[in-house]
Amino acid sequence: MVDLTPEDFDELVARALDTLPAELAALMSNVAVFVEEQKPGSPRLLGLYEGVPLTSRGHYYSGHLPDRITIFRKPIQRQCTTREQVVEQVRITVVRADFMNWDTDSSEYDKMAPCVLKIQLLRSPVVPPGSAKP
Numbered sequence: 535m536v537d538l539t540p541e542d543f544d545e546l547v548a549r550a551l552d553t554l555p556a557e558l559a560a561l562m563s564n565v566a567v568f569v570e571e572q573k574p575g576s577p578r579l580l581g582l583y584e585g586v587p588l589t590s591r592g593h594y595y596s597g598h599l600p601d602r603i604t605i606f607r608k609p610i611q612r613q614c615t616t617r618e619q620v621v622e623q624v625r626i627t628v629v630r631a632d633f634m635n636w637d638t639d640s641s642e643y644d645k646m647a648p649c650v651l652k653i654q655l656l657r658s659p660v661v662p663p664g665s666a667k668p
Contacts, residue, residue: 536614543607544569546617550624562632566600572608580613581605581627603631 538546547569551559565585573579585601605624614620 535612536616536620538607538611538617538620540569540607542617543611543620546620547605547624550621551628553621553625554628558629558632564598564600565603565632567603567605567628569605569607572606573604578609579606580609580623581631583631603628 547567551567554562573582582604583601584604586595586598605627610620610623610627614623
């Protein structure tokens with residue numbers, strides 16, 4: 535388990551979001567990312583998408599509040615042993631949650647996620663805090 539303050543965790547979430555591929559970030563239309571301790575009754579849930587999937591939005595959709603991706607801090611911290619693992623797990627969790635935004639079956643995510651994550655790692659390497667960007 536990696537021990538982080540809520541502020542440190544928020545910083546790592548911001549780093550993870552900053553390292554998403556630009557193409558994926560651009561597709562996250564009207565989506566806000568939040569951090570909570572953990573979902574009551576679901577202590578192992580890492581993240582959750584709540585909203586109207588893009589495929590279900592029609593001409594009537596304008597003016598809606600943003601969809602929500604919630605990252606749950608405690609389960610991710612329990613699962614990870616380093617700060618870098620936290621960044622990677624948050625990235626994976628956001629990508630998986632965003633697949634729900636596309637109303638995509640989770641089996642499709644399991645097929646595509648390694649490719650998406652490989653692309654993002656090639657384009658956006660994780661830079662340790664205090665290091666100069668490459």
